[in-house]
Amino acid sequence: MPLYRDAGADVEDRVADLLGRMTLDEKIAQMHAGWLKLSPDGKHEWRIADFAQRTTGVSVDSLLEHGLGQITRPLGTHTVDPKEGVRALNELQRRMVEETRLGIPVMSHEECLVGLMIKDATLFPAPLNYAATWNPELIERVGAVIGQQARSIGCHQGLAPVLDVSRDPRWGRTEETLGEDPYLVGVMACRYVKGLQGEQRDLLATLKHFAGHSASEGGRNHAPIHVGPREFNDIFLLPFEMAVKLADAGSVMPAYHDVDGVPCHEDHSLLTEILREKWGFDGLIVADYAGVNLLYTHHGVARDAASAAAMSFNAGLDIELPGHECALHLKDALARGEIKEETIDSIVARILTAKFRLGLFEHPYADPENVALRGEEASRVAYQAAVESAMLLSNDGTLPLDVERTGTLAIIGPTADDPLALLAGYSFPVHLINAGEHAGAPMATPLQALRARFGASRVVYAKGCDVIKERSQGAPVYPGDVEMNEAINQSRQSLISTDTGQINEAVAAAKQADVAVVFVGDLAGLFQSGTVGEGSDTDSLDLPGVQQALLEAVVATGTPTVAVLTGGRPYNLGGLEDRIAAEIMAFAPGEGGAEALADLLTGAVNFSGRLPLSVPKSAGAIPFVYNHKLKSAGTPIAYHFGSRFPFGFGLSYTKFEYSDLELEQAEVPIEDGAAVLRFVVENVGMRAGTEVVQVYVRDCLASAVRPVRELKAFARVALGPGQRGKVRIVIPVDMLNFTGHRGERIVEPGQFDLMVGSSSRDIHLNATVNVVGEGTRVLPRNWRMLSEASVVVDETAAESVVAGAVAG
Template identity: 60%
Template sequence: MTMYTDPRQPVKARVADLLARMTPEEKFAQMGAMWLVLSPEGFHKERLDMSDTFSGATQQIALAEQLKKGIGQITRPLGTHSVSPREGVMAANRLQKTLVEESRLGIPALFHEECLVGVLCKDATLFPSPLNYASTWDPQLINAVAGAIGREARAIGCHQGLAPVLDVSRDVRWGRTEETFGEDPYLVGVMATQYVKGLQGPNRDLLATLKHYAGHSFSEGARNHAPVHLGFCELNDTFLLPFEMAVRLANAGSVMPAYHDIDNQPTHSDTFLLTRVLRDQWGFDGLIVADYGGVSLLHQHHGVSHSPMESAAQAFNAGLDIELPKADCASHLAEAVAEGLITMDKIDEIVSRVLTEKFRLGLFEHPYADLDKLALQEPETRSLARECAARSVTMLENNGILPLTDTPSLAVIGPVADDPLALLSGYSFPVHLIISDAQEQADQVVTLLAGIRQQFGENRVRYAKGCHIIEHRQAGAPVFPGESEGKPRQSSPVSQDTSLIPEAVSAAQQADVVIACVGDLAGLFQSGTCGEGSDTDTLALPGVQQALLEALVHTGKPVIVVMTGGRPYHLGGLEQQVAALLMAWAPGQEGGHAVADILAGNREPEGRLVLSAPKSAGAMPYYYNHKLKSGGTPYAFHFGARYPFGFGLGWGDFVLDQAELHEATLPAQGGTINIALSVTNRGVRSGSEVIQLYVHDKVASLVRPVKELKAFHRVRLAPGATTRLTISVPTDMLNFTNKMGQRVVEPGEFELMLGTNSDAIQQCVTVNLTGDKPVVLARDWRMLSHTEETAG
């Protein structure tokens, strides 16, 4: 037994021993990946299709010869095509056997899969979207959700999950808004931290991957991959904060840089962000993996490199550890070393990190997945998906019609009512396959129509589709930069057909109540109306849904609107004419049950907005934590949100009273602000509310937002009941980034605002932080607030 194969030896010693035995070619192989269609019999082949132009593949390598050198990662062994989990695990095990038993050094590969809304493979549980996760305002619930996803990932032999997304929403026209936790950096950081803890488990035996590092969501025009115009102060305060929290508080195992450039510097070759900030300042000790094709984009799109060789040198010198999804540029590392663009010392440093993580994960001792432990769609996992979906549904309007306590006849109408894909996100397996022109059944999805029929009875529910959003879902819509020559720009696939509206109106006229199910369809690269590469220029409902909705309202029947999708759309002025409006986002496979539970009053709508719902696309970019001058002078008439961040209606009516500071003056350095208040439900029904604390720095050396969320806590109260909250906020959390790139807390006055959303502030107090000069925070600054609840 060699030292590196001896599990009793320290990881560092095992890494050094193995590294000393490796040839340069074997080292280079650990810095790349393969994207294969695997076979249980070992007849693996490379995946070659439309996306190869995007990822930069130029030729098919000799697979058998490459495998003899080893490989760093295998890209999506079960998520690449529709294969039964058992057959997929057998195929992955067969490939691992080749690497472990038939290569010179027996170094196992690390397998990664997408897992943002469940593991991206056939038969895995299809969880709600991250917007749903965050809309629960329940970090512990998201910890449980991620824990369940992690169990399914481990069951199929996955070692690294490419999630969560920590992009802070700034402009909901951006297609990837659906993947975010919302527009507040603190809320994103809290949710991401719990997701990482849940996915990785206490031993970090499955790596979470923080993406997209960083600022990806503030792209020019809200367009995919577009440049980002940010100085470091705002980048650090808004976009880096969640990453710092997830690294420091959750020990995240991996980070993925984004496709864009910031102030002309592509993030895949940004030494400052990848090394100085992430590793040197924050102490990150995991793997930095490329976003798919991101290294190739350095020469293909950004034009900062002449060739794949130069791109590889730039990225790996900057801090990258592994190129994904293939070794398009990493395969040129030998040439880069020969040209003096990268040193073998740097190669050894990188490969040491890769090997360290493989030893930490126990891959050398347990390289194969256990077929006897293959478990997907377990009852408790489906129950958790339903719980998350139900608690995320957000009620924006209600004229008293909800809950439906009597037994009305219902007309369920709309293009998303009976479409299982309409309840799923772009990174759900059945939706993701569309870009490969493949199809996957979504039989496990409970549609809105199915859930309502089961809840209210088949004989009480009529159905009419009313219109299409996209009649035929298919790939082939996108034209990527660099391949447009000779290809015509394709028109939108969104349907403009109004021929189904009369049938829908007839169905509505025969019912007591209309449930209008509208929204969008997730689909990557314009195969849908939201999702990666499916950006928009309008917040009107896609297609002819507005015309359908107007026709339904004009029948005079009460119309309950259930909106699903990846961004908030407006109703063209009908918000005050509909009987109720529910925002369900993309609630996953149990979404139909969750929405029906809310309609029937079995559950309270507990969701609260994590995105402002802007008045129009003309308000974009819009977010609640803007600067005072963001609205123009005078305020632009179209600026602002119809429904503010943190907003949501429930069954109760909550009032905040008696806010008191424990100390009105305290030191800026090391202090803790303690504020107590009473909360009473003055409604006639039991209910819950999310109490939110916002802070405004009255005078600072740099411009600060009008308000920033610093604490939140859900209370549940019976009618007339009162509870007492004590909220503790470390003074460290009142920091901002100065021109030296330091997080500082300045002495001065801070306004603390307490309410039920960012606009509904009911209590205000002022605290004064004392000190002679700004406090420069150390690495271990206090990032979290805390709330205690006692009987009122």
């Protein structure tokens, strides 16, 4: 038996043995994927798409002759019964193991951002919802459920989570982010990664999009980003650094854009010097779909496919996804001296290492009879994520609705009875729209859930308008797929409806009701098949289509109006915020969203969600983020600057008061110190509720301009009526760092303001800590990245957590 087949041998020895046996063709085969429609009978077909894997003239048999690194979305490419999909994947695997010379198994990857993106998998809320829970433990459970479902279909790598830090809500992929604060993003991402990968790391999470994708010009997809090296490191790289060092993430995916003229897929500094050498990353770097190809078709930095492949692999890439358009030309690049075989060997060694670590050689097949995609636990976790993420932004006392006493309820709006309106763009039913397929979403709508609560006779429904009358495929994916002059000078007809013909029916419904609940917002859809999602960017924060006119007409009836916003970005209500009875922002709450919203509207449960990003006053206020610099407001302060509802904000059906702030030490050493705060939070209302306490820091004097405040700690504090919670927060001095002029993370001695609040705006307690030491301190590789929080409720019950805990 060859050494590489000995499961008891060291992985390093197995890799060396197998690599030494491989031909150049067999090595190159491991460096790319195949995007096929698999069949249990082995008659696999190409999956051809304009935006990725165009026809190359290569037969499927030729592609598979020497093996294959990965198979792209075997169950998620099109609608297939999961058991049949596993049988088809097993047949491909059998061919790799039994009919190729060396029998190297293939890795399978799927999308899994909001649940496994295949037929019948659990439909979880959007990542914005994950962040809005401010509950890292819950998001780890979400990741664990998704990981269990992925393993059951033979998936080895999940293309999630997204660590892009939101900077412009016009960007369609805002829904995929975990908000605008790098620490919150990092904490939540770490817990998702730990849940998805499990203790054995036998399923690889993929951190994306590395890095800065969310800071694109004008919020336009793929557009360049313009940030300095300090901001790039402190804002956009920090979550990735956390997930690599704290959660041992198994894979990273570069982004499509360029940074100062350098596309991420060819950036050696980013992929090798920072990620591997500086941070110690030991996993796989996989291309974003067609990202290698774009180096010569769009960016214009490579002369052909061979050069594009050489550039990417020299920079640090390991595997081209989703197909083989460029990797198959590596022999040409090798002959031209654009890449060395030693570089190819080192890449293939990393790929083989991953496959050995995953146990793929010993367990290449999945059991189709053990596919497990649904269950009570998965549904419960999906519901919990939905209920903890919905945010109450205003309430004049109309909420909660009394199921017994409220008379007639008008349910109005284009998203009230559309299950797809509760789903994010990377959910399977939504993703299929742009592929020309339509799949149902087996889930309740808000209308159905509220009818069940109040009875059909007490609920009157009117749609009021459409967001999009008929869902269909959207626009060309990439700039460059159409002539640029044509794209700039000719406007494409939008799918968004401008028909106001249904508004009168909604007005009539509101007039006969005691309360009107109006559901408005987005429809997720890729590449302009919806109003939000990848490639569905916008130029406005006004509600899409005629929804604003609908809401204005309902409010004008005088009936108390509750606005419920769902979708993938925050929207303004054109001044109606001051005239409506209540406003709820629920983002895309997934399959449990309808029941969660019904429970929250009726007070069966209390609101505890908090905004993970600011709601700018208008598109003209963009960019606006809470952690801006002082002069960002302009001089004088621009009238349009700011946010009505700030980062961290959210109300509930009870009230909380803060008191008794104490610092354990007014001075802390710069080498190993920590700022330790103690304070009390009291529930002074009549209902049980959960407060999300937040601690912000401001560096009073620094060698570089610093933000007005930055989140450094948070904790959920659950209290019954009249209960008091004693909170203790520990913020390591390391977390007071920023990037110095040499690109190193540094901490400087001096004063730091500590602000305890219920949002980035609503600060209730203040203190100042003095960091003392002899000069500036450069942080080591493994610096302390997490704060800690502990809560003692009424002296009787204690709970200690790491705020964003990735340990213990």
